[in-house]
Amino acid sequence: MTDPLAFSGASVDGGLYTWVTDLAxxxxxxxxxxxxxxxxxxxxxFAVLMIVAWWRARxxxxxxxxxxxxxxVIVVAAYAVNSVIKSLVDEQRPCQTIxxxxxxxxxxxxxxxxxxxxxxxxxxxxxxxxxxxxxxxxIAIPAALLMAASRVWVGAHYPHDVVAGLLVGAVLxxxxxxxxxxxxxxxxxxxxxxxxxxxxxx
Numbered sequence: 176m177t178d179p180l181a182f183s184g185a186s187v188d189g190g191l192y193t194w195v196t197d198l199a200x201x202x203x204x205x206x207x208x209x210x211x212x213x214x215x216x217x218x219x220x221f222a223v224l225m226i227v228a229w230w231r232a233r234x235x236x237x238x239x240x241x242x243x244x245x246x247x248v249i250v251v252a253a254y255a256v257n258s259v260i261k262s263l264v265d266e267q268r269p270c271q272t273i274x275x276x277x278x279x280x281x282x283x284x285x286x287x288x289x290x291x292x293x294x295x296x297x298x299x300x301x302x303x304x305x306x307x308x309x310x311x312x313x314i315a316i317p318a319a320l321l322m323a324a325s326r327v328w329v330g331a332h333y334p335h336d337v338v339a340g341l342l343v344g345a346v347l348x349x350x351x352x353x354x355x356x357x358x359x360x361x362x363x364x365x366x367x368x369x370x371x372x373x374x375x376x377x
Contacts, residue, residue, distance in 0.1 A: 188334045189273055196275045196330050207278045207329075214279070214325035217318070218293065221250075221300035224315050228308040238356050242307035245355030246300065253299035253347040254292065260343065261287040269333045277330025291332045294340025297322040302348035306355070319344075 199207060225246050232243045266289035270281035297319035305312025323337035332340075 189269065192269050192327065192333050193273060193275050195327050195334070196277055199278050199328050199330070200276050210325050210328050211278055213321065214293070214329050214331070217322050217325070218296055220318055221297060221304075221315060222247075224304055224311050224318075225300070228304055228311045231308055231311070239307060241357075242303075242352065242355045245352065246303040246307055249303040249348050249351045249355075250296055250299045252351060253295050253344045256347060257290055257292060257295040257340070257343055260290060261292075264289045266333075266336070268331065270330045275330070279329040279331060282331065288332055289336045289339060290343050291323065291326050291336045291340035293326050294319070294323040294332075294337040295344040298341040298344030299348045300344075302345050303352050306348075306352035 199210075225243070228243045228246070229240075232239045265287055267284070268282050268286065268288045270277045271284060297315075301312060301315035301319040304315045319341065323341050326332040326337050327334050
């Protein structure tokens with residue numbers, strides 16, 4: 176039975192959601208294929224960017240390396256917080272509430288919609304990378320925005336789901352990323368052990 180306290184997002188921006196999904200349905204098939212591929216696999220780009228940032232940081236001191244190594248930890252923390260928010264809000268997916276054809280199959284009942292996990296992960300990764308490596312971060316930020324937009328395009332989320340997801344991920348990363356510098360002494364200690372190749376190019 177549906178939770179009577181569950182939040183229905185259709186009244187917030189259901190019209191905008193329908194406009195976007197209708198636009199997707201009128202778009203060329205190859206466009207939807209590209210967007211579907213991005214929304215399914217795009218989070219992997221952030222993992223690749225973290226690896227690149229780690230490689231670049233190996234010769235730039237313990238503070239920068241600490242920030243890079245903290246990036247995946249920040250993403251996991253943001254995901255955990257978002258999971259709690261999702262379970263409290265219990266917003267059904269728009270494709271279960273609004274009758275419209277979507278690019279991708281609708282997630283199962285109980286796979287809550289607000290905020291968007293993809294958007295949270297992408298935003299947290301982008302901001303954490305921006306703190307660790309500005310050049311890499313400037314690549315990650317537009318990628319995060321594209322990830323959020325793709326979730327609406329394929330019909331998985333309302334626009335407010337992805338906006339909230341971006342905010343949750345970004346705010347948590349802004350709070351947590353500066354704390355990573357406190358781990359610099361640990362990186363210094365690791366550089367004197369057999370793990371030195373992981374934290375230093377020297």
